[in-house]
Amino acid sequence: MKEVNIEELNMENLNNIVRVSRVKKNFNLGKTQVHVLKGIDLEIKTGEYISIMGPSGSGKTTLFNMIGGLDKPSSGSVFIDEIDISQLDAYELAWLRCRKIGYIFQTFNIIQVMTALENVTLPMIFAGVPDDEAHEKGMELLDIVGLKDRFQHKPFELSGGQQQRVAVARSLANDPAIILADEPTGNLDLTTGDEIIKLLKLLSKEKGVTIISATHDLKMINVSDRVVWISDGKIEKIENRDELSISLGQIGDK
Amino acid sequence: MEQIIKKINIPQKQVVLPFVKSVEIAVKSIKSRFFRSLITTMSLILAISFYSYIKTNSTVISGILVSQNKIAMEKLSTQGYELPVNGGEYTTSPKERWILFLSLLVCVVGIVNTQLMAVADRFREIGTMKCLGALDRFILRLFLIEAMLQGIIGAGLGAFAGAVIALLGSFIKFGSVAIEFVNVNDIIISIVISICLGCFLSIIGVLYPALLAARMQPIEAMRGRD
Ligand SMILES: Nc1ncnc2c1ncn2[C@@H]1O[C@H](COP(=O)(O)OP(=O)(O)OP(=O)(O)O)[C@@H](O)[C@H]1O
Ligand SMILES: [Mg+2]
Numbered sequence: 001m002k003e004v005n006i007e008e009l010n011m012e013n014l015n016n017i018v019r020v021s022r023v024k025k026n027f028n029l030g031k032t033q034v035h036v037l038k039g040i041d042l043e044i045k046t047g048e049y050i051s052i053m054g055p056s057g058s059g060k061t062t063l064f065n066m067i068g069g070l071d072k073p074s075s076g077s078v079f080i081d082e083i084d085i086s087q088l089d090a091y092e093l094a095w096l097r098c099r100k101i102g103y104i105f106q107t108f109n110i111i112q113v114m115t116a117l118e119n120v121t122l123p124m125i126f127a128g129v130p131d132d133e134a135h136e137k138g139m140e141l142l143d144i145v146g147l148k149d150r151f152q153h154k155p156f157e158l159s160g161g162q163q164q165r166v167a168v169a170r171s172l173a174n175d176p177a178i179i180l181a182d183e184p185t186g187n188l189d190l191t192t193g194d195e196i197i198k199l200l201k202l203l204s205k206e207k208g209v210t211i212i213s214a215t216h217d218l219k220m221i222n223v224s225d226r227v228v229w230i231s232d233g234k235i236e237k238i239e240n241r242d243e244l245s246i247s248l249g250q251i252g253d254k
Numbered sequence: 255m256e257q258i259i260k261k262i263n264i265p266q267k268q269v270v271l272p273f274v275k276s277v278e279i280a281v282k283s284i285k286s287r288f289f290r291s292l293i294t295t296m297s298l299i300l301a302i303s304f305y306s307y308i309k310t311n312s313t314v315i316s317g318i319l320v321s322q323n324k325i326a327m328e329k330l331s332t333q334g335y336e337l338p339v340n341g342g343e344y345t346t347s348p349k350e351r352w353i354l355f356l357s358l359l360v361c362v363v364g365i366v367n368t369q370l371m372a373v374a375d376r377f378r379e380i381g382t383m384k385c386l387g388a389l390d391r392f393i394l395r396l397f398l399i400e401a402m403l404q405g406i407i408g409a410g411l412g413a414f415a416g417a418v419i420a421l422l423g424s425f426i427k428f429g430s431v432a433i434e435f436v437n438v439n440d441i442i443i444s445i446v447i448s449i450c451l452g453c454f455l456s457i458i459g460v461l462y463p464a465l466l467a468a469r470m471q472p473i474e475a476m477r478g479r480d
Contacts, residue, residue, distance in 0.1 A: 071473045098387020109382040113286040126387040128270045
């Protein structure tokens with residue numbers, strides 16, 4: 001390892017569980033290049049509850065993929081616990097995906113040939129948790145999202161909202177330090193959506209889990225510590241909770 | 255919800271997929287895609303049963319030669335079998351071997367083809383597994399185990415069918431002499447070889463598609479692009 005630069009290691013950095021630094025992402029579409037992220041800087045503290053707002057196509061999912069180590073930025077870097085994840089080898093990256101981060105994908109990505117319970121326990125299997133323990137915890141998580149009696153159902157037997165809840169349960173499997181939730185309440189009715197929001201908030205408050213969530217749900221924004229507004233691949237503004245009511249009011253007025 | 259999720263004991267810093275679990279997942283995957291697996295296995299069943307048929311036939315003919323049964327040997331000659339002169343051992347003809355080789359080749363090409371399609375169908379699943387922490391080699395192993403199981407089952411069925419058809423056929427053609435003098439050991443050996451050969455072909459056929467799948471970036475795979 002290189003020598004640590006003391007000046008860089010100030011206290012503020014130590015608190016950052018995620019730091020996104022000048023991240024750009026381009027996609028090559030034939031001859032043209034699409035600039036999807038145009039230089040994103042973002043620091044997220046441990047235990048923070050962040051909501052990311054932005055119109056469809058503004059790059060939220062793309063940013064999530066970068067933060068989660070699922071895709072590589074075209075330039076710039078993502079630090080998790082102040083480690084540049086582009087420096088990780090395949091094994092460390094897999095470990096990060098498996099243990100450190102819980103993903104709730106916008107498209108759920110439940111494995112079709114596995115039952116609800118098997119989907120939830122899969123990350124635990126990868127983490128080396130013994131069968132019976134994984135089973136027990138899987139059932140507990142399904143219970144929390146209200147699907148306990150459906151544990152043996154395959155995804156095609158579940159509604160969209162139920163699949164989403166399986167995805168929520170799966171994201172919690174290995175007690176991740178960070179949960180990346182891409183519209184976790186997009187397909188849920190009000191009550192179930194509220195339950196999920198409450199659960200995420202509880203996790204962030206009591207267990208110090210960092211929640212990063214893309215959403216259009218005002219209730220979600222209400223419980224956030226900060227809201228990041230992104231549009232057209234750039235951060236427009238970042239608001240703390242105390243500033244929030246103003247812009248929420250504006251939304252209400254419109 | 256208040257008694258919020260119990261912590262479990264997660265072993266430190268490791269990403270694993272125990273062998274037993276891999277087999278379990280592979281079996282489930284075959285079961286829930288039964289029709290597709292059947293198609294993948296079908297060309298293997300046919301090729302291996304052909305192989306086993308030829309091998310068993312040649313064992314039967316060797317048996318008839320040992321028996322020195324005049325009628326049966328005459329029938330053999332009239333059917334165009336080239337019998338070895340003065341007591342040499344009977345072996346399959348070059349033409350038979352050539353046809354065998356071709357049929358096995360066609361079989362492998364068939365398996366590669368169906369497996370490529372099967373893997374493309376599963377990009378999403380593979381991508382999701384990788385997002386949840388699966389290493390490349392987990393994916394590779396899952397596909398290899400699946401191919402191995404398909405190989406054992408398909409080749410087993412094929413080898414058995416081929417041997418039975420060959421024995422029945424020669425019994426009908428030559429009468430009981432065909433069965434009496436058959437060297438049972440040779441038959442068993444040829445069945446075992448057929449099964450091994452089948453597994454081998456099945457794995458050869460899945461290797462390229464599985465490597466493709468295992469090496470994919472999670473996001474690419476998850477977008478279901480092909
Ligand atoms: N693999 C890709 N290849 C080409 N373009 C892509 C790719 N992935 C994303 N894009 C483009 O990047 C832009 C941002 O996509 P992204 O999925 O990040 O949006 P989003 O903010 O999540 O939108 P939504 O709210 O609808 O989910 C879109 O214009 C999309 O077309
Ligand atoms: Mg999106």
